[in-house]
Amino acid sequence: MSTEAKTYNYVGTRPIRHDGADKVTGRANYGADINLPGMLYGAIVRSPHAHARIVSIDTSAAAAMPGVKAVITGDDLPETSAKLAMGEGALDLHDIGDNLIAHKKALYHGHPVAAVAATSFEIAREAAARVRVEYEVLTPVLSIDQAIAPGATILHDDMVTRGRPAGPSGPTNVAARLELRRGEPDRGFAEADIVVEREFQTPMVHQGYIEPHACVARWGQDGRAVVWTTTQGPFVVRDGSAAILGIDAAMIKVIPTEIGGGFGGKITVYLEPLALVLSRKANRPVKMVMTRDEVFRATGPTSGTKIRVKIGAKSDGTIVAATASLFYEGGAYAGAPSGAGAMCCFACYDIPNFFIEASDVVVNKPKVAAYRAPGSPMAAFATESIIDEIARTLGMDPIELRLKNAAVEGDAAPYGPKHGPIGLTAVLDAARRHPHWQTPVGPNQGRGFACGFWFNAGMNSSATVTLDSDGSAAVFTGNPDIGGTRVAQALMVAEELNIPVERIRPTVADTDAAGYTDVTGGSRVCYATGMAVIEAARDVREQLRARAAKIWNTDVSNVGWEAGRLIPLNGAGADRAPLTLAEVAAKASATGGPIVGRASLNVAAAGAAFGAHICDLEVDKETGRSTVVRYTAIQDVGRAVHPSFVEGQMQGGAAQGIGWALNEEYVFDKAGAMENAGFLDYRMPVASDLPMIDTVIVEVPNPIHPYGVRGVGEVPIVPPLATVANAMRDATGVRFTELPLSPPRVLAGLMAAGD
């Protein structure tokens, strides 16, 4: 497929989403809404220590309680060495399995060590409290510096550094290290007129999805199991659970429920295999629902980081050299997005000389999971802060400096491949022409600007489009809808078949009904699954041509398609009136049977995408509190299928990035327990904290996609950390290099600067 120049009848419009009424009235069924006859309730026993050897587990008191039907420990889920190919490193199911329930060591505060199923939540929790675990407490490793120090306590005795270790390969807490290089940075720096080097730190933060993890598992006596779960990846749940439990994936069906946010945090499994084993043991369905406290302590936040960046430029603003040293916390197991951070940190610019090294470091904190452009926001915080400083020092407009060095089509990305058509310069141009940028900043306010990059994913997708005899259609895919993709798919079918959107029924199918489909993540669904939907709809069109040919008793080459009608071609049956889609659909049975279109593809990545943000920040220098007074997000989306939901992605990503910049952080005590595991003290922005975030959609079509779609959902979280920090610099004169810019930190910085 390739992009086709055309005007659209449905793509680009803003119909009401098909799932909207159910969601705003509470009728939509999420993971915790599923209830089955005879269902039990699961609770997890969690380690009170951040690092400890498990000496023994006595479940007898728990098992003896009335109402308790099953108790499991790590012995019930054997360790596995299986891997599941899925994006950022094959998912190492050994680590995921050990993260589900500890086998030999508890590696973070909250690490599951046992689980109970009982006839009520209350009994399950009481039983969990009666499980006796004997620990040998070990020294926790709670920071990158502690983890890489000589003589550091080692989390995994068998860990060696994958890639290019800087020192001895093992045993170590450095799970992986990679390098990227081009040219000769030392020579480049020698030619620079200005060199700026800083070290930056960002904290561990959580995706903050509003819906906690929840599932119901039912293991049948025939060995077949069904799992209802809130997930971004039903096939990951199926195949991962099967591999971890050592059973045939064909015996598990996963039914995804509606999902209340994921952002990457619901791609892996935390509950489902445990619920399956409990159900198998108890011979009854088991429901497991996390509390918010458990979500914070024991799911997958994103890495805290320590990043040092050095950039050299000529006096005319040309960047001549750059280096970056990035350390990302993986949490208790390998898997930090350090590789992506390395590939993204200079991706906005064409830099002739650079050296980048990036390390994935394990610490006694929860195992990190993907969070919206994993790895990129932290790296952008570092790079864009330094770009801002260079612009100030040279007296250059920050957008002009970026335009001078912006990556364009044909440039090699820092990770190697040459860019196709990309939209960074269009985004920067839109930013400098925007009224926000043109308007003077207000009193006690500062203005910040930053840009950011994300790859966006392709991967495997399947789609089915069925046409009913009344001319309506249904579209089935295997992707849970976290961003309005169902209505986007309906728009694509409407565009291809000229059926009104309201007469198209988009459905998220379970793993038995849908063809294999990779996760809802990586900004891939509207792009890759959308391509499958378009192809399936075009398959329907071809079948309609064949059916019309049968009706007209002519060859299919004499039948054309025009605006939802089948028309005679080549003079064959010139006296025939065109047939509408509905007329042909009504004859489906007589012309060969139901009309079902299908498609499946493994698509190359969605095309690099860039965004730029502008933030006006008002800072109260007496309290350190800051208020975002105006915020604009500009982004190249390729083609906006449903502009309202594209804008929503841009606003949502910006809001999350603002929270990351201003307030959010995991606060740990000395023993490694999280101290702020709730929304009161883990302070995310709420609607009253932020102004309306203005959005500008730039469309530089992606040549791979027939409509030009690029991935949208992840780019908007990349610029805000630096945008806000640069606004803070503008407002206060102080360059903050550590997030969040919470009032205590800002106040301390202002006082240190003598303000």
Place this chain on the structure above:
Amino acid sequence: MATVYLPSGWSGATGGVTEISIDAPRVHELLRSLTERFPAIAAQLDAVSIAVDGQIYHDAEFVTLKRDSEIHLLPPVSGG
């Protein structure tokens, strides 16, 4: 011949080679040639994405190559 750009972190396993030309019709044959030439990289290949002529693929094994294709081996990335 296709040009393959290898991660600089693999230079220990490739004797310092970071760029190599290989004649192969598809990625499958190209990777086989690579591992014949540098056996030590075989274990790394299950942890890479492959970019062919600017496009990053998930599971690129049977992607067809042109005579002047450019192939980059990258850390795998999918997103959140």
